[in-house]
Amino acid sequence: MLTGEQYKRSLADGRATYFEGNRIDDLPRHPILGQSVNLVAGGYDHWYSPGDAARNPLMSIPRSAEELRARIPMQHGADILALVTYQSIMTLSTAKARIEPALPQFARRIRDYVEKAQQDDIRIVECITDAKGDRSKTPAEQDDPDAYTHVVDRSDKGLVIRGAKLHITGASLAHELMVIPTKAMHRGEESYAIACMVPVNAPGVKIINTTYAPRHEDTRSFPFSSRVHMPEGFVIFDDVFVPNERVMLDGQTEMAALFAHALGLWERLGGLSDMAEQADQLVGFAQLIAEANGLASVSHVREKISEMIIHATLVRAALEAAISNCEITADAVAFPNELFTNAGKYHAAANYNLMVRHLHDVSGGSILTAPNVSDLENEATGALLRKYMSTGKGVEGEYRLRLFHAIRDLTADAFGGWRQVTNVQAGGGLYAQRIVTRRYYDLNGAKRKALEAAGLAGKSGN
Numbered sequence: 528m529l530t531g532e533q534y535k536r537s538l539a540d541g542r543a544t545y546f547e548g549n550r551i552d553d554l555p556r557h558p559i560l561g562q563s564v565n566l567v568a569g570g571y572d573h574w575y576s577p578g579d580a581a582r583n584p585l586m587s588i589p590r591s592a593e594e595l596r597a598r599i600p601m602q603h604g605a606d607i608l609a610l611v612t613y614q615s616i617m618t619l620s621t622a623k624a625r626i627e628p629a630l631p632q633f634a635r636r637i638r639d640y641v642e643k644a645q646q647d648d649i650r651i652v653e654c655i656t657d658a659k660g661d662r663s664k665t666p667a668e669q670d671d672p673d674a675y676t677h678v679v680d681r682s683d684k685g686l687v688i689r690g691a692k693l694h695i696t697g698a699s700l701a702h703e704l705m706v707i708p709t710k711a712m713h714r715g716e717e718s719y720a721i722a723c724m725v726p727v728n729a730p731g732v733k734i735i736n737t738t739y740a741p742r743h744e745d746t747r748s749f750p751f752s753s754r755v756h757m758p759e760g761f762v763i764f765d766d767v768f769v770p771n772e773r774v775m776l777d778g779q780t781e782m783a784a785l786f787a788h789a790l791g792l793w794e795r796l797g798g799l800s801d802m803a804e805q806a807d808q809l810v811g812f813a814q815l816i817a818e819a820n821g822l823a824s825v826s827h828v829r830e831k832i833s834e835m836i837i838h839a840t841l842v843r844a845a846l847e848a849a850i851s852n853c854e855i856t857a858d859a860v861a862f863p864n865e866l867f868t869n870a871g872k873y874h875a876a877a878n879y880n881l882m883v884r885h886l887h888d889v890s891g892g893s894i895l896t897a898p899n900v901s902d903l904e905n906e907a908t909g910a911l912l913r914k915y916m917s918t919g920k921g922v923e924g925e926y927r928l929r930l931f932h933a934i935r936d937l938t939a940d941a942f943g944g945w946r947q948v949t950n951v952q953a954g955g956g957l958y959a960q961r962i963v964t965r966r967y968y969d970l971n972g973a974k975r976k977a978l979e980a981a982g983l984a985g986k987s988g989n
């Protein structure tokens with residue numbers, strides 16, 4: 528396994544990564560992305576065990592509902608890059624099980640790759656979302672054939688890919704890019720049915736970063752985002768050579784969607800478990816600020832918080848149902864139940880904004896206007912700020928001020944905006960979850976029940 532220091536050194540590999548118009552020479556020393564590097568390095572140190580046989584427990588494959596459940600607290604403690612690495616390993620393992628009967632040679636490559644990745648303790652990111660061009664057209668119909676990542680050349684040693692994958696969380700800080708098709712491909716789109724593993728420093732890979740990291744000199748008023756930010760990568764494959772042994776799918780259009788479905792499942796389980804935690808946090812902040820404001824027993828405030836509690840409980844219940852109804856593959860990989868994972872992720876994301884609205888409603892305008900921590904330290908303003916932010920004996924001004932900072936940071940500033948859009952879009956957007964939920968729901972069973980209730984059992988409209 529790698530220590531944090533070894534991880535930091537591993538990033539000096541010539542990767543072409545950019546931020547606000549400039550190429551980054553030294554990622555660990557970069558004033559903003561360097562903070563994210565430290566976060567990941569901290570994760571490495573946290574999990575580190577010496578010895579050749581040591582493995583990161585988060586990256587091992589769950590074999591039962593109990594093991595899946597045990598991942599949840601581990602995931603909450605992990606940095607996002609460790610989390611997407613786990614999801615990538617699980618995507619590959621789920622896809623392997625599904626392609627094995629038809630494509631045993633690719634399944635073997637996936638197995639070997641996963642074992643080596645676990646052994647080398649590397650970080651992998653999920654590259655699925657293409658630039659996509661005109662959304663109403665298929666890859667083959669696009670004006671620009673590169674709108675979806677595809678094979679543009681090949682030799683007996685490997686192939687060359689061109690395209691771009693957008694919004695790739697943590698790309699610049701990882702070691703490997705898991706490139707998979709973003710959706711189903713059809714006959715004539717063989718060159719788009721490509722899945723492969725590409726090192727971040729491969730010639731031709733260029734990554735443009737964006738971040739929601741707070742850019743203030745004093746970040747103490749951003750208690751959450753100043754600790755956990757991770758850049759998003761706009762990843763360009765400008766004619767990148769991929770050796771044969773790193774190719775996991777090559778032209779089998781009928782299997783192209785299978786990788787996206789596998790990723791969607793693990794992404795959405797991650798999203799669902801994140802949102803279960805977020806829902807509890809929102810309840811906690813609503814109750815704390817209501818108490819600090821002296822409003823905890825007012826009926827409309829209690830009703831809103833009760834609604835938030837019900838939401839948090841149902842999201843947690845969906846997560847539990849997804850885990851306890853997991854399926855086990857022939858080679859003993861436990862993967863969460865599709866119906867509960869997708870319905871739960873959809874419900875949690877679709878109602879997230881309403882829960883944030885309740886929190887904002889019960890909190891008050893200081894969410895946005897509470898002065899900074901440094902104003903507490905100024906002789907002229909500190910004592911007055913404490914006096915007027917206090918709501919009486921037992922509620923110190925600084926305590927209430929810091930609650931407002933946390934609520935702003937989590938729900939009403941750059942990170943809050945990022946979280947709002949991420950909850951909806953990550954894992955393929957609400958539309959994708961609706962489709963998968965419908966596919967796995969027993970619609971015929973529901974029709975049967977309706978017919979029985981109507982006294983029409985065994986009848987049909989024909």
Ligand SMILES: Cc1cc2nc3c(=O)[nH]c(=O)nc-3n(C[C@H](O)[C@H](O)[C@H](O)COP(=O)(O)OP(=O)(O)OC[C@H]3O[C@@H](n4cnc5c(N)ncnc54)[C@H](O)[C@@H]3O)c2cc1C
Nearest residue numbers: 653654655656662694695696948949952953954955956958
């Ligand atoms: C912060 C963040 C992090 C992310 N991290 C990753 C990551 O690590 N890896 C990764 O691969 N992706 C990642 N994503 C991408 C995410 O999965 C996509 O944003 C999402 O799938 C939507 O794709 P899009 O952004 O291209 O929007 P669009 O495809 O333009 O979608 C916009 C809307 O149009 C709908 N739509 C699009 N096409 C059609 C169609 N043909 N028919 C009907 N409706 C359609 C969509 O459902 C959606 O409602 C991330 C996104 C965000 C915001």
